[in-house]
Amino acid sequence: MIFSINQDVLLDTLNVVQRGLPVKTPLPILNGIKLEVFEDKLIFTTSNTDIAIQTVVEDESLEVTSPGRVVIPGKYLIDIVRKIASSRIELTLIENKILVIKADRSEFKLHVMEVEDYPDVDFLDSVAPLTLDAKTLKAIIKETNYATSVYEKRPILTGVNFKHEDEKLYCVATDSYRLSQKVIELSSEVDPFNIVIPNRSLDELSRILDSLNEDVQVFINPNKVLFKFRNIMYQTRLLDGVYPDTLRIIPTEFPIVIKFNKEELLKSVERVSLLSPRDKENNYNIIKLNVRPDYIVEISSTNNEIGDALEEIIPTDDVVGPMIKIAFSSKYLTEALKAFTSNEITLNFAGEIKPFVIKGDLDPDMLHLILPVRIE
Amino acid sequence: MIFSINQDVLLDTLNVVQRGLPVKTPLPILNGIKLEVFEDKLIFTTSNTDIAIQTVVEDESLEVTSPGRVVIPGKYLIDIVRKIASSRIELTLIENKILVIKADRSEFKLHVMEVEDYPDVDFLDSVAPLTLDAKTLKAIIKETNYATSVYEKRPILTGVNFKHEDEKLYCVATDSYRLSQKVIELSSEVDPFNIVIPNRSLDELSRILDSLNEDVQVFINPNKVLFKFRNIMYQTRLLDGVYPDTLRIIPTEFPIVIKFNKEELLKSVERVSLLSPRDKENNYNIIKLNVRPDYIVEISSTNNEIGDALEEIIPTDDVVGPMIKIAFSSKYLTEALKAFTSNEITLNFAGEIKPFVIKGDLDPDMLHLILPVRIE
Known part of the structure; x- marks a missing residue:
């Protein structure tokens, strides 16, 4: 196996597939990147218990002298390619044991791993795919993933629910204290589905999609979902179990609606949180919101020790409805506000002990819900 | 106690005195910032077991309604002032118990601490001072402090030695494996001294000096040193004990001298270190340097597992002297190289098992020494 390629092309590819390397694994071979060299292309594969990634490189800078297959210690290969100053890199496999990496006046010799030991990875792209553009997919992840649970007590809540029915895609995340929902119109002919994707898999996918602006094909399989875009296949396992029916906990009638400038509300909440006491159960800061008779809104916190x-915040529009006093986690509100692109947002209250809902003028497909906590 | 002041002036001052707050302390009062309000000025004081800081604020934005004294929980005061959006802040002390901080539509009430409980801090500025400009002082810290020891085994080595004799100031740091020395010409009339300043105190001082460009007066006292500049007094304890006489371990004859482009050498060393094995004792990467008969220099590492x-590096000038093969910690060489401003540096070898010395064309007052390790 001998080939040479431009350093930037190789590095771009490694930056993608490195996201498939395990953090820790009982199977050392998975710390390697599988590389298959053909006459006209390279195929890189990585995998761990959650995700698998494959990229095909057919760059014009690629010059293959002889094909071959090898598994290369991933971390070291990436560190080396990242630090190389030369624009051109040559890789040569010697006796299936040593990979020689040459670039200008640098030469590295890496002990490689046994290619036959690398587990087979099937990328399942035979079902009819759903098509989403990368921008929409990134928005879904950004606007829902933070609301998933970080605790493994109810594993199903550590993922985002993607449900396709009635030509709509419902994307929902909740940790049972707050909820985020984005609904996308789908004109696709794809069968209905109801799956839950692990939050870490979505984080990694989001990072790979980062600078992309093209269509992503999504292949829904029984236990796995495959995202296919550009020269990349990104497959993740799904979470087992039934996702709770969240639609029925979202209030539909809101007697009190208050409109705010988002930045102003955010800054006020952040300041008040500096002194707010911590909730015992989940360690989040609890703050109070109070609509005064003069319709000025007070955000406050009380901490006996500190x-x-x-x-005081003046709403940007007339307050609709009666007075209200409600307490909740400031972390939930700040995270929700940051997910909105709108400058004007509304808080919609159904009552002092009922969940309240945040909506944004420019985010009609989005809804955030926060459960209040009881005070005194 | 009532006064108001511009937010940026207050924040600048708090950013300085916060460096005197303890990380952990058995004396809770030290978590407070002592504030004394006079008719025409404010005095802020913080202190911990190592350092004490005092700043005097006589800004034209200061409006004092009534004087007073108070100790305010430091972390909370700083967090609040940092987050405030208003340009103007008013502080009012109520019944010596509650400090009210008002800014625009924000209002904070902080429980204060007992001002009588705050320990007295003497800032010792009665001896004749030495004068250094801030730029030189920052350079001394940057170029020596990293070479101090991080282990407490020999406490005296965790500081930088400042020795004044024969109209020269010798600044030396060593962890007994490498050494950094900077020598400054002093025309000052100050008596000879020989003190050791803790590395952490120098780190904090360096951060405060960051954007300054003026003279710093240095008052050397038996157990303390005081740095006085602008409106700031920064005092630190000294380390007890006798600093080793380092001058005699620095070789004076160098049969082999090799000149390098600093960046080229640095990048090569960083790449080679990616695979280098770790030294058991201190966990640093060991690399080898070898001058070939054709006077090309090889930097290399061998790792049985990886x-x-x-x-290969081509020296930027003719190599003087015989061949040499020497091994050392790559961390020591990279840290030393980064301390130089020169683009051209020389490695000066006294022999394969003797310390070698790094010098820079543009850094005539600086010298770095590294102890080699034995190979095979």
Whole structure:
């Protein structure tokens, strides 16, 4: 196996497939990147218990002298290619044991792993795919993934629910204290599905999609989902179990609606949180929101040890409905606000002990819900 | 106690005195910032077991309604002032118990600490000072402090030695494996001294000096040294004990001298270090340097588990002296190289098992020494 290629092309590919390397694994071979060299292309594969990634490189800078297959210690290969100053890199496999990496006046010799030991990875792209553009997919992940649970107590909640029915794609995440929902219109002919994708798999996918702006084909399989775009195949396992029916916990009638400038509300909440006491159960800061008779909104916190904080905010529109006093986690509100692109957002209250809903003028397909906590 | 002041002035001052707050302390009062309000100025004081800081604020934005004294929980005060959006802040002390911080539509009430409990701090500025400009002082810290020991085995080595004799200031740091020395000409009339300043105190001082470009007065006292500049007094304890006489371990004859482009050498060393094995004792990567008969220099590493790395570098000038093969910690060489401003540096070898010395064309007052390790 001998080939040479431009350093930047190789590095771009390695930056993608490295996301498939395990953090820790009982199977050392998975710390390697599988490389298959053909006359006209390279195929890189990585996999761990959650995800598998494959990229095909057919760059014009590629010059293959002889084909071959090898598994290369992933971390070291990436470190080396990243640090190389030369624009051109040559890789040569000697006796299936040593990979020689040459670039300008640098020469590295890496002990390689046994290619026959690398497990087979099937990328399942035979079903009819759903097509989403990368921008929409990134938006879904950004706007839902943070609301998934970090605790493994209810594993199903550590993923985002993607449900396709009635020509709509419902994307929902909840940790049972707050919820985020994005609904996309789908004109696709794809069969209905109801799957849950692990939050870490979506994080990694989002990073790979980062600078992309093209169509992504999504292949839904019984236990796996495959995202195919550009020269990349990204496959993740799905979470087992039934996702809770969240639609029925979202209130539909809101007697009190208050409109805010998002940045102003965000800054006030952040300041008040500086002194707010921590909730015992989940360690989040609890703050209070109070609509005064003069329709100025007070955000406040009380901490017996440290002191008190109070902010006044003038809503950007007339307040609809009666007075209200409600307490909740400031972390939930700040995270929700940051997910909105709108500058103007509304808080929609169904009652002092009922979940409240955040909506944004420019985000009609999005809805965030937060459960209040009882005060006193 | 009532006064108001511009937010940026208050924040600048807090950013300085916060460096005197303890990370951990058995004395809770030290978590507070002592504030004394006079008719025409504010005095802020912080202190911990190592350092004490005092700043005097006489800004024209200061408006004092009534004087007073208070100790305010430091972390909370800084967090609040940092987050405030208003340009103007008003502080009012109520019944010596509650500090009210008002800014625009924000209001914070902090429980304060007992001002009588705050320990007295003497800032010792009665001896004749030495004067250094801030730029030189920052350079001394940058070029020596990293070479101090991080282990407490020999506490005296965790500081930088400042020795004044024969109209020269010798600044030396060593962890007994490498050494950095900077020598400054002093025309000052100050008496000879020989002190050791803790590395952490120098780190904090360096951060405060960051954007300054003025003279710093240095008051050397028996157990303390005080740095006085602008409106700031920064005092640190000294380390007890006798600093080793390092001058005698620095070789003076160098049969082999090799000149390099600093960046080229640095990048090569960084690449070779990617595969280099770790030294058991201190966990640093060991690399080899070898001058070939054709006067090309090889930097290399051998790692039985991972593989080998080899770099060739062409010296930027004729190599003087015989061949040499020497091994050392790559961390020591990269840290030393980064301390130089020169683009051209020389490695000066006294022999394969003797310390070697690094010098820079543009850094005539600086010298770095590294102890080699034995190979095979």
